[in-house]
Amino acid sequence: xxxxxxxxxxxVQRAPSSxxxxxxxxSSARSQMEKRAFVLSFEAVEVAAHLxxxxxxxxxxxxxxxxxxGAPQDELAKAGYPRLDLVLNSPSLLELVIGxxxxxxxxxxxxxxxxxxxxxxxxxxxxxxxxxxxxxxxGICYSKLGGPxxxxxxx
Numbered sequence: 733x734x735x736x737x738x739x740x741x742x743x744v745q746r747a748p749s750s751x752x753x754x755x756x757x758x759s760s761a762r763s764q765m766e767k768r769a770f771v772l773s774f775e776a777v778e779v780a781a782h783l784x785x786x787x788x789x790x791x792x793x794x795x796x797x798x799x800x801x802g803a804p805q806d807e808l809a810k811a812g813y814p815r816l817d818l819v820l821n822s823p824s825l826l827e828l829v830i831g832x833x834x835x836x837x838x839x840x841x842x843x844x845x846x847x848x849x850x851x852x853x854x855x856x857x858x859x860x861x862x863x864x865x866x867x868x869x870x871g872i873c874y875s876k877l878g879g880p881x882x883x884x885x886x887x
Contacts, residue, residue, distance in 0.1 A: 734838060735778030740771040741852050741873065751873065752850035753836060758874055765874035768852065772839065772869045779830070779838060779867050780816055786837050787816045787829070808833075820862055831857035831869055838869075851875055 739746045751770065758765065791813045797805060804810045808819070808828055819825045830838060835857060857871040 733782070735774050735782050737839075738773045739852075740773075741875075742768050746852065750849075750851040751854065752852070753839060753854045758853060758855055762855070762874055764877060765853070766877050767855075768873050768875055770852065770854075770871055770873045774838070774867045774869070776820060776862060776865055776867050780820060783830075783834055783838060784816055786834060787819070790834065820867065821864070823861070826862055826867070827857070827860040830867060831860040831871075835869070 737748060739748050739751050741751070751772075794805070794809065795813065798809050806828065808814075808825055811822075811825060814822070814825070816829075819829050839854075852873045852875050855872045855874055857869055859870045861868050861870075
């Protein structure tokens with residue numbers, strides 16, 4: 733099960749169920765939406781426990797891709813595909829792996845419960861940081877114009 737997390741949108745705590753990942757890019761819909769900033773916070777040990785086997789399987793597939801291409805294809809490959817605990821403590825690899833390659837596996841289905849409407853749609857990750865205890869993923873999301881006000885939701 734993906735780890736629990738907290739959500740801040742424009743600095744206000746929101747319910748995780750109000751944040752979702754669209755099935756397709758927001759592309760042209762952005763013009764009809766309001767741009768916002770989000771921060772998702774996860775406990776590092778929960779991230780490591782959840783992503784450990786996923787990362788290991790992903791590395792196997794990535795190594796096969798590197799072999800087919802004849803050379804390492806990214807910074808992670810050039811670093812020798814370090815163990816996940818080392819990735820979580822390397823700022824550039826953390827952003828690459830958590831913020832891009834495995835973001836959906838980390839964020840996963842626990843956010844939207846299917847019952848409530850989604851107020852905030854994920855668009856992109858702009859940074860990932862870790863202090864060893866927690867991991868923060870920051871980025872841009874969008875809401876409907878005139879959508880949720882600045883009141884805090886219960887988390």
